[in-house]
Amino acid sequence: MKELIKNTINKLDRNDLTYADVRFTNSDQQTIYFEKGVLRHFGSDLDSMALGIRVLADGCWGFAGTTILSEDSIDKTIKRAISNAKLGSRFRIEPAEFKKLPAIQDSYVYKPIEDPFTMDDKFKIDFHEQIAKKLVGNEKIVYSYVYTEFYRQYKIYANTEGTFVDSLVYDTMPMMYVLAAGQEGTMCRTYPGHMNGRRGGFEVVRNVKLAENTDKIIEEAIQLLDAPRIEEERADIIIGGGHLALQLHESAGHATEADRIFGKEISYAGKTFIKPGMLGNFRYGSDLVNIYSDSRNEGGMGFHIVDDEGTPGATVDIVKNGILVDQQTSQETAALLGVKPSSNMLASYADDIPLIRMTNFCLAPGKGSLDDLIKSTENGYYIDYTKTWSIDDNRNNFQFTTEIGWKIENGEIKHIVKEPTYYGITPEFWAACNGVCGKEEWEFHGTFHCGKGEPGQAMHLSHGVAPARFKNIVCNVKA
Amino acid sequence: MNLREQLIEICDLYPELKLNFNYSFWETDFLRFYQSQINYNISKTSISLSTTIYKGKKSYSFSLKDPTRELLLKKIEEVLPLIEKLPEDPAFVDLEDDLTKSSEKEKANNIEKVHLDAKIDILQNVADAVLPYNFKIYGTFVCNYRTLYIINSNGLNKREISSPIYFECKAVSQENEVTVLEVYGGERFSNFNQDKFIFSLVNKVKAASGKVVDVEAGEYDVVLAPRCIGEFFMYLESSMGAGSLDSKQSFFEGKVDQQVFPENITITDDPHHPDLINFDYNSDGHIYNKTAIIENGVFKNFLVGNYYGRKLKMERNGADGEALVMTPGDKTFDELIGSIKNGLYISSLHYMNFINRKETSITGLTRDGTFLIEDGKITKVVNNLRFTEKISDIIKGISDIGSEAVTIPFSDNYGEFGIYSVHMPHVKVKGFKISSSTRTV
Known part of the structure; x- marks a missing residue:
């Protein structure tokens, strides 16, 4: 396959193209789902293979992708990518910029502890069946499922600047869910929650300890049926890591994608409240808030040697001591903002065009354990396990509901509450952060399903977070 | 022999198995634009085969890209020993066996008919029309073409061609980012009226050039644009499918033939409607015909496919909810707006998500043009707003319905960027709950 890619990039080494790249992906996915x-x-x-060609010609990007890898099909794909760029330049006012990059030749292979694609299928089925059987039997549990998605992708990236990198990665996403029904309606619990994707193989399924948590989620779902709701209009909230990963994702991650600043995603994903002039001076959060994009951490699903336009993996501060300092960028948007590209251009498969995507988008740890944080909270709630998420077109107004919350009084957990629903305005919310747990609580959470772009792409990405506390948050919104 | 014929033959090769094939040729030409210039144009082609093998009550599914007979047979032989080891699904009865065929119409390939050159000409005209108001255009202009074969061991051998067009154009103020939206969708490009499209967009641009204000949280009488009420009904579809009964998440459970909404609400699922993107079959290959969902406020039918139809012992109707049509009322747009003293006009919705699916409680936001109505007139632009509300309450609050319905395309965005459409009028809703402002447009 490497020869095929080399031959294809050679065909794109033409004077009429400013830049061109070829990507190849061979993706394997497997799903086990018990209901x-x-x-x-x-x-x-x-062995789902795809090939994509991206060219810059006459100041305009053109792209074509295919799953048909015959020589004839690849030649047609090259032709379409070039004609898309050249025809498109008719309706292009400002030419897209692309600075020459250093050529990189490298190779990366992630080795899972247990390769789900070579291990016995029957074992995997039996493993999940045991958990599935534990989720049924209680008369109040009316619906349940357990599933795991396994993923492996081999990728080759080559460009006309001389870069040639291939990589192999494994990701795994386990999940279980129960729905309890009572006279007052239905309540659900999931485990390990919606940010359940991790870099790795079958060891990820073992590490989350599904079997050890079935009784707990069944019990909690049933208790939630009769649990009270939050009554205070405002309260301090401690957000657990799983849900905080999503809070970070929606209100900081997407908000700091530079393509949104320039309106490139207005048609679907939306805009951002951030403007170019805010870099270096806008207070995004309290001094405790340090956010960075890190495609060099091999522990997360966002690791890479180069992104999908050849920019080497990088660690870039986005918010430093509460101040917005940078964005997640492509070559083109970095040039518009006058910053260095942050290595965030990625596509899900080779026949998708790269977009600015989060990689490992992290909140830096602070100090202390979760117990310490709870003990230092006089009155508030500890909430986790995402139920509903929603954020506006500009990533400014968000509202989240978690499945469960725990009332804290004088530093002690008292009782559970159902469907805690809080809302906020992004910079005000992050400015209200008055505690972030330390390294001992910091871990990667992640998803396979970050949607962006048209045609839509679902991206695998990770968020490193530790639980954090936010003061005086509106937390009793009701339908 | 082409692969379609070979798939039928392969079904006969394995009489002890039940095989189900979805064999698809798909291509797209996908133009994205921003700041009144091109962002990129994407061309994609794909040939794929999704296969499910059933042996008794055991099953295994796999997909192949660029499939051949040899590849498929190799894969089947490879997985047969594995299927033996799998646990059974006691609810599995049989594959779809509805052999009724539609006319399986040929359709012109709109990727060829609406070439990139033609799209750019249209975009240039639209961009020129909004420029005097200091607005620029942003959006997507997509043509897909797909041929799908659904073949199975019960004798199904069906073909469906789709050739949808999806043109979504936002005009954004370069002064304050106020955004308005105009869309076109369908399979017949001859229905696209460029002058009318530009006229409507420019009218919205004019309305969006006013002052931007904020409103307090609270209950408002609102006029919802057709795409908004269409979107609420599409979210409610999660309660209309038979699967939602099985997962105990249906608002309509136990409500067939009961009055659930006001008498002025009638919704049908009409995949042959002349103004909509048409479908012949549901995803199982069952014939997909016009089906009453809500008739004069009475819930009539769930959308029942093969698996849950058989599992729950419900009559399969093939309805898929891909073509919802609301019966218009008798009010003009001006009458709807004119009847509101202090309220809102909502053009579009964004990022809705259920808080509790069975209760239909939801949160979401307005987008692409929210306007203040004062003394029966649209007067100012309002910041985007958040609502937290039960969809069932919104529909119960519909007091008046517009007399003209329009086609609104939607896309599921992922995979093959499936495009479908609804046909909806404007509606007036009393007591719509705004829970907060976004403070941005």
Whole structure:
């Protein structure tokens, strides 16, 4: 395959192209899904190959992708990518800029502890069936499922600047869910929550300890049926890592994607309240808030040697001591902002065009344990396990509901509350952060399903976070 | 012999198995634009085969890209020993066996008919029309073309061609980012009226050139644009599918033939509507015909596919909710707006998500033009607003319905960028709950 890619990039070494790249992906996915204790779906999509060609010609980007890898099809794909750029330049006012990059030749292979694609399928099925059976049987649990998605992708990236990098990675995403029903309605619990994707193989499934947590989520779902709601209009909230990862994702991650500043995503994903002039002076959060993009940490799903336009992996501060200092950028948007590209251009598959995407987008740890944080909270709630998320077109007004919360009084957990729903305005919310737990609580959470772009791409990415506390948050919104 | 014929033959090769194939040829030409210039144009092609093998009550699914007979047979042989080891799904009964065929119409490939050159000409005209108001255009102009074959061991051998067009154009003020939206969708490009499209967008631009104000949280009488009420009904579809009964998440559970909404609400699922993107079959291959969902406020039918139809012993109707049509009322747009003393006009919605699916409680935001109505007139632009509300309460609050329905395209965005459409009028809703302002437009 490497020869095919080398031949294809050679065909793109033409004087009429400012830049061109070729990507190839071979992706494997497998899903095991038990519903109400029964194997409802077991399936795989193996050796799913795709090739994409991106060119810059006459100041305009053109792209074409295909899953048909014959020589004839690849030649047609090259032709379409170039004609898309050249025709498109008719309706292009400002030419897209692309600075020459250093050529990199490298190779990266992630080795999982247990490769889910070579281990016995029957073992994986039996493992999940045991958990599925534990989720049924209680008369108040009316619906349940457990699933795991396994993913492996081999990628080759080559460009006309001389870069040639191939990589192999593994990601795994386990999940279980129960729904309890009572006279007052239904309540659910998931585990390990919606930010459940991790870099790794079957060891990820073992590490989250699904079997050890089935009784807990069943019990909590049933208790939630009769649990009170939050009554105070405002309260201090401590957000657990799983949900905080999503809070960070929505209100800082997407907000600091530079393509949004220039309106490139207005048609679907939206805009951002951030303007270029805010870099270096806008207070995004309290002094405790330090946010960075890190595509060099191999522990997260956002690791890479180079991004999908050849920029080497990088660690870039986005918010430093509460001040907005940079953005997640592409070559083109970095030039517009006058900053260095942050290595955030990525596509899900080779036949998708790269977009600015989060990689490992992290909140730096502070100090102390979660217990310490709870003990230092006089009156508030500890909330976790995302139920609902929603944020506006400019990433300014968000509202989240978690499945469960725990009332804190005088530093002690008292009782659970159902569907805590809080809302806020992004910079005011992060400015209200008055505690971030330390390294001992910091870990990667992640998802396979970050949607962006048209046609839509679902991206694997990670967020490193530790639980954090926010003061005086509106937390009893009701429908 | 082409692969379609070979798939039928392969079904016969394995009489002890039940095989189900979805064999698809798909291409897209996908133009994105911003700041009245091109962002990029994407061309994509794909050939794929999704296969499910059933042996008794055991099953295994896989997909192949660029499939061949040899590749498929190799894969089937490879997975047969594995299927033996799998646990059973006691609810599995059989594959779809509805052999009714539609006319399986040929459709022109709109990727060829609406070439990139033609799209750029249209965009240039639209950009020129809004420029005098200091607005620029942003959006997408997409043509897809797909041929899908649904073949299975029960004798299904069906073909569906789709050739949808999806043109979504936002005009954004370069002064304050106030945004308005105009869309076109369908399969017949001859229905696209460029002059009318530009006229409507420019009218919205004029309305959006006014002062931007904020409003307090509270209950408002609102006029919802067709795409908003369409979107609420599409979210409510999560309660209309038979699967939602199985997962105990349906608002309509136990409510068939009961009055659930006001008598002025009638919704049908009409995949052959002349103004909509048309479908022949549901995803199982069952014939997909016009189905009453809500009739004069009475809930009539769930959307029932093969698996849950058989599992829950419900009559399969093939309805898929891909073409919802609301029966218009008798009010002009001016009458709807004119009847409100202090309220809102909402053009579009954004990022909705259920808080509790069964209760239909939801939160979401307005987008692409929210306007203040004062003394029966649209007067000012309002910042985007958050609502937290039950969809069932919104529909119960519909007091008046517009007399003209329009086609609104939507996309599921992922995979093959499936495009479908609804046909909806404006509606007036009493007591719509605004929970906060975004303080931005």
